[in-house]
Amino acid sequence: MQAYLALEDGTVFTGKAFGATGEQWGEVVFNTGMTGYQEVLTDPSYCGQIVVMTYPLIGNYGINKDDFEARSSFVRGFVVKEACDRPSNWRVSNKIDEFLAREGVIGISGIDTRALTRRIRNHGTMRGVISTGTVDPRELVEKAKTCPYISGQELVPTVATKxxxxxxxxxxxxVLMDFGAKANIIRCLNNRGCEVIVVPPTTGVAEILALNPQGIMLSNGPGDPTDVPYAIKTVKELIGKLPVFGICLGHQIIGLAVGGKTYKLKFGHRGANHPVKDLASGRVYITSQNHGFAVDKESLPQDIAVSHINLNDNTVEGLCHKRLPVFSVQYHPEAAPGPMDSEYLFDRFLVHLNQYAAQ
Incomplete structure (x- = not known):
């Protein structure tokens, strides 16, 4: 069966359908990871997006029961050069085609993902429609032009715990405020002995403090951080009361809570090979990333310092409060997929927890 990917700029890619059938729309983005497609497919931060994998062969080690980062897949579509239908791995339990069909995710293979990626890099992320069967590509382009933008959608409630x-x-x-938390954030805290209480994103300050936590973790999640004003308000009130550690969307929420601003990146950072410099130590880490928005450095107040920067484009990758135990990173220290170089940040959080408990 044929499949089509139509972009709002009029570009149409034709390939072979795999996974689910039907039609879906979303923001078209690319991920540069060479492995980790199962974790990408189950990362709630991709909710609302059609994901293009730049590595040419996807599915060669299949799907296993251990590497899920969420209860299901939230991606709107999956685009690859070649989808492997004969996986080889001792842990394999499903082919990628079977997994996508079960999750209702439309896949398209056999297209020039290099050309598609270069188009996104040159022109920025675009709205797109992915469809299978006999359709008019011109109609798909018109649908893509009228699709909602990623900003303004209520994506966090779709992926977060209720x-x-x-x-x-x-x-x-x-207390982990769940905006679409990856499972490995909980594992990393558990591995350090922490009891983790996961709460919905709308949970208020009084309810959180009633749980008697020693610290607050703000998770990753999808979409525009300005679309969760209730969370920004809650975090603003929590700062100064408890140690706070934010990851990805949680990082952006901290930036907004302290009075900063965020903006949309041209094509975002998605992959497992992004170099980030820790400004305190001077050390460079290779990081796993998945975000389309960033904190504006110039908008930050004087008591907030930039702790990490992206060496590809100098965007803000980390923040820390100069007086309070509050810090955040734009990338994923829990990885999954990606290098585990930055797991030390969980140990830094543990130091803050120990200091708070000793008061």
Whole structure:
């Protein structure tokens, strides 16, 4: 069966359908990771997006039961050069085609992903429509032109928990505000003994403090950070009361909560090979990233310092409060997929938790 990907600028790519059938729309973005497609597919931060993988062969080690980062896939479409239908791995439980079909995700293979990626790099992320079967490509282009932009959509409630739940631990109690949290954030906290109480993104300050936490973790999540004003308000009130650590969307929310501004990147940062410099130590880390927005350095107040920068484009990759135990990073220290170079940040958070508990 044929499949089509139509972009709002009039470009149409024709390929072979795999996974689910039908039609879906979203923001078309690319990921440069050579591995980790299962974690990409189950990362809630990709909600609302059609993901293009730049690595030419996807699916060669199949899908396994251990590497999920969320309960299901939230991507709107999946675009690859070649989809492997004969995976080889001792952990494989499903082919990627079977997984996408089960999750209702439309896939398209056999297109020139290099040309598509270069188009996005040159012109920025675009709205697109992915469709299977017999369709008029011109109609798909017109649909792409009228699709909603990523900003303004209520994506966080789609991927976040609806109820409070606890992941037991013998150490410090951490409240994780779930904006679309990857499972490995909880694992990294658990591995350090933390009891993790996961709460919905709309949970208020009084309810959070009633749980008697020693610290607050702000998770990753999809979309524009200005679309969660309730979370910004909550975090603003929490700063100064408890140690706070933010990741990705959580980082952007901290930036907005302290009075800064955010802006949309041309094509974002998505992949497992982005160099980031820790300005305090001078050390460079290779990081896993997935975001389309960034904090504006010039908008930050005097008591907030930039702690990390992206060496590709000098965008802000980390913030820290000069007086309070509050810090954040734009990238993913929990990785999954990606290098584990930055897991030390969880140890830094643990130091803040110990200091708070000793007061």
């Amino acid at each position: 109820e409070i739940y606890t992941v037991p631990g013998s150490g410090h109690r951490v």
